[in-house]
Amino acid sequence: DGGITQSPKYLFRKEGQNVTLSCEQNLNHDAMYWYRQDPGQGLRLIYYSQIVNDFQKGDIAEGYSVSREKKESFPLTVTSAQKNPTAFYLCASSNNEQFFGPGTRLTVL
Amino acid sequence: KQEVTQIPAALSVPEGENLVLNCSFTDSAIYNLQWFRQDPGKGLTSLLLIQSSQREQTSGRLNASLDKSSGRSTLYIAASQPGDSATYLCAVSTTSGTYKYIFGTGTRLKVLA
Numbered sequence: 354d355g356g357i358t359q360s361p362k363y364l365f366r367k368e369g370q371n372v373t374l375s376c377e378q379n380l381n382h383d384a385m386y387w388y389r390q391d392p393g394q395g396l397r398l399i400y401y402s403q404i405v406n407d408f409q410k411g412d413i414a415e416g417y418s419v420s421r422e423k424k425e426s427f428p429l430t431v432t433s434a435q436k437n438p439t440a441f442y443l444c445a446s447s448n449n450e451q452f453f454g455p456g457t458r459l460t461v462l
Numbered sequence: 463k464q465e466v467t468q469i470p471a472a473l474s475v476p477e478g479e480n481l482v483l484n485c486s487f488t489d490s491a492i493y494n495l496q497w498f499r500q501d502p503g504k505g506l507t508s509l510l511l512i513q514s515s516q517r518e519q520t521s522g523r524l525n526a527s528l529d530k531s532s533g534r535s536t537l538y539i540a541a542s543q544p545g546d547s548a549t550y551l552c553a554v555s556t557t558s559g560t561y562k563y564i565f566g567t568g569t570r571l572k573v574l575a
Contacts, residue, residue, distance in 0.1 A: 395567040
């Protein structure tokens with residue numbers, strides 16, 4: 354089955370903690386993306402990567418970091434510098450048409 | 463800066479009705495436009511992709527049109543069903559090669575049985 358997987362589905366973070374969200378794809382897509390979705394708002398781009406070992410900041414990159422060591426994987430770290438991290442995080446990949454994973458809901462305790 | 467707007471924000475229709483969802487964008491220099499469906503608490507499901515050189519795409523009861531010159535796309539849903547209830551989002555890719563997408567805020571559709 355080809356697709357995008359995200360884990361975990363739910364994640365709880367304490368104040369001051371860094372947490373990492375996993376995203377894996379087996380679609381052989383070059384480009385991968387991380388978005389944040391808040392209630393009643395559209396998707397906002399955090400980071401994107403067009404090729405292995407390269408990535409660019411999106412519109413709201415502050416407090417987040419990524420890596421792209423493998424074509425299949427694009428993990429997102431939410432650092433303690435992100436002041437309001439509670440949100441729904443969506444990973445996507447594309448070779449023209451964009452496909453999404455099921456999302457990770459992050460809650461700060 | 464590209465901006466994408468979807469009107470209305472919410473829509474309720476009786477089952478069986480044909481309906482049109484609207485998507486507007488400010489910069490006509492787009493590479494493609496994609497329509498998605500999102501169910502509550504889930505990821506986005508791709509419905510239709512229209513390349514900039516195309517005028518429309520069809521899949522089953524769905525038809526999407528694109529008018530670049532006026533900065534508009536419409537998603538037509540025929541014979542709506544309660545299972546069509548979801549949020550529908552459109553997204554435009556503005557630069558060839560980077561595949562960077564700008565999303566609208568969506569239209570929340572409810573089809574009443």
